[in-house]
Amino acid sequence: MSDLTSFSKIDGSGAVLVAAQRQLAMVTLKTDLGDKTTRAALKRILGVTVPSKRKIAGNVAWMAPDELLIMVPDGTSPDELAVQLNTKIKASVLAANVSDARAVFTLKGQGAREVLAKGAPVDLSPEAFGLGDFRRTRLGQVAVAFWMEADDEFTLICFASLRDFMYDWLLNAAQKGSLPAYL
Secondary structure, three states, X not given: OOOHHHEEEEEOOOOOEEEEEOOOOEEEEEEOOOOHXXXXXXXXXXXXXXXXXXXXXXXXXXXXXXXXXEEOOOOOOHHHHHHHHHHHOOOOEEEEEOHHHEEEEEEEOOOHHHHXXXXXXXXXXXXXXXXXXXXXXXXXXXXXXXXXXXXXXXXXXXXXXXXXXXXXXXXXXXXXXXXXXXX
């Protein structure tokens, strides 16, 4: 997270740094992920193997047995990637640019696990959740997904309509002196 110009709000006054990103291009893909032909086409198009359940591989995250979330690399158009996926996969498929529908946050610091543990019903201990793990869950009452970027850094996404609420929730949960010491 060295380039802070991609963030619209940053607050480092709490136990961890909480940052709201301006934009992250994303495409959601719904298709039969169990089909070998589809998996081969996805590997050709995306350059990575379809991740297994609750995993992220490179820029592709498992969302459900029939759904992937693709974080579109810089310099690639999410609309063009969606068209490519819709036309080059032979199975029934729906690929759509969801960039404007999602808000993206970064939590950075040694207490990032504890901040998320305050609201997510997920075992976030280092033994249970590490690099390459991806979770789709709730944080409080908000539908979210998150993954680790580094040992002390998480990326979190939620619906864009809840951006301000989630930012405030994260700031509140990250207050100094408020983190549990059991993770």
